[in-house]
Amino acid sequence: MATIAPPVSNELILTESRTMRAQTIERTEVLDKVKALSMLPDSLHVTTEMAAAYYEVDTQAIHSLVRRNRDELTQNGMRTIQGAELRVFKAETGGQGDHLFNGVRSLRLFTRRAMLNVGQLLTESDVARQVRHYLLNAEQVVRQEIQPHQDVPARHMTPTTFRQVYFSDVPENVFWDHLYREYLLDQRNTRRDALGNLSKDGYRHGHPRAGKGDKYFMLPEDMWVDAHGRPRGRAVVRPDRVRELVEQLIADGLRANPCISWFPSPSRPALTSTEVVDGHVIEFRRGA
Template identity: 60%
Template sequence: MVPIMPDQPNELILTESRTMRAQTVTRVDVLDKVKALSLLPDNVHATTEIVASYYEVDTEVIKKAVQRHREELASNGLRVIRGDELRDFKRSTEGQSVPLSERINALTLFTRRTILNVGQLLAESDVARQVRTYLLEVEELASPDVRSQAVEAVELSESRMRVLKLAQGIVDASWLETKARVLLAKALGEEPEVDPLDVPLYVPDFLKGLGLKRKQIESVQSWFGRRAVTICDELNIDAPEKRQSDLPNGTVRETKAWTERHRPVFELTWARHYAADFPTQTTLPSIPSQREAGAL
């Protein structure tokens, strides 16, 4: 069995397991035990800058965490205020040393629970590590089952890295590198630093995102990629090289190494060849702009 960083076996459980985070996210008292936490004058909310100061990281680190885990953080109190609500908030904090620019048109607010949730996720912050260690070691809330899940996640990442190494020279190099970066980051309990445009884009996932059911996806995907390649030719866009993909039935086949850079091509493929047959699904643009095509 591969150990999870033997010098810090506990705190990585939280970065790997959302189940474990959900079990500990109510213990907001830990924040003040680790370090004094300053909030806005309402004593309820904090801004991105306040959260970054607490965890001693740059504000961009907090923004990236919010971007990657928005749904989870929103379920724990994260919200964005705009319009009249933002104007009312600004008026309520006038003269109270709250550094809010008059130019902002949206403000992200964190509750104590959201701040703790951020600390469960941050791999770049020593303060966040202390928060996680306190939650799991001092409070002793980690169950054997959840610990086992985290260990298994690391072991799975290791085995997949070995497979990727064997695939060198066989599949698209840039796609292979992106997959390796993601797996390595997960094995270390960190968030992968990958250009969003380099994230692999799979035909079944794209179709599922449009609301297609499993049988519909199976009927569409066989020709979808080939039609996407044709559109690449029309737009003078280089289609990606091939990669090996695991199918649900356990077999492996070669497919194109599409990434998020090719999403406009997928959208045009859908609009041109399939949208009319699935009128209840999401409507997509009929053709990407020249700027979008040139960015691929």
């Protein structure tokens, strides 16, 4: 198991604040930094038993967590398959996972994102605590390093974080539609699930488009690669192009936050909102 730095703040903040969990849920690479995560043969899912083994708890702890947080976990990729869908799933594994499915009538599956969500919520696991420490350390680095006049390391500056810092007044769907139209590949719902429905994102969803996309975005060096050698995950902002991308998106017509220091004095100040969790004040900054 990896040795980590001391936590920057109480890791229980993540178990108490759904806002903080949503803010860090994209950092699934943390799972591999804490310990090796075994996946099913499809390289996309783990079972309840595998989740319990990773977090070094019994399966009942995972079942209890699911009962308390079913909606959030489902939103982050957890699902239960049975009947025809389960038979198709078994067939897709080519028999490699038969020992996991013997006598099983239904199967609960966790994506990497759902697995990270488990780690954000699970209080009785030392592994989960280390996952939360990693997440909060990374979040603290972002909060310390994100200044309007500075560039941020690419591994931290995801498009989601970029929007929160520079374009939080732009509705999320408008921001992402613009990126997918001009800068990033849009492969939402282009891959079929076990029942043949187009409900999965393509393998290159969120990767930089040739041209403008490559200019401002890149795939992180530590991106997870699946068993077939395909890089899985999304692009990050090039560290030397943060300011240039802000200026380009303003030229595209998006409205930047008025707190950006290299533009003329703002007509109104930036606002901060705070959330107090377990005695800790969590601050979220956005444009007024």
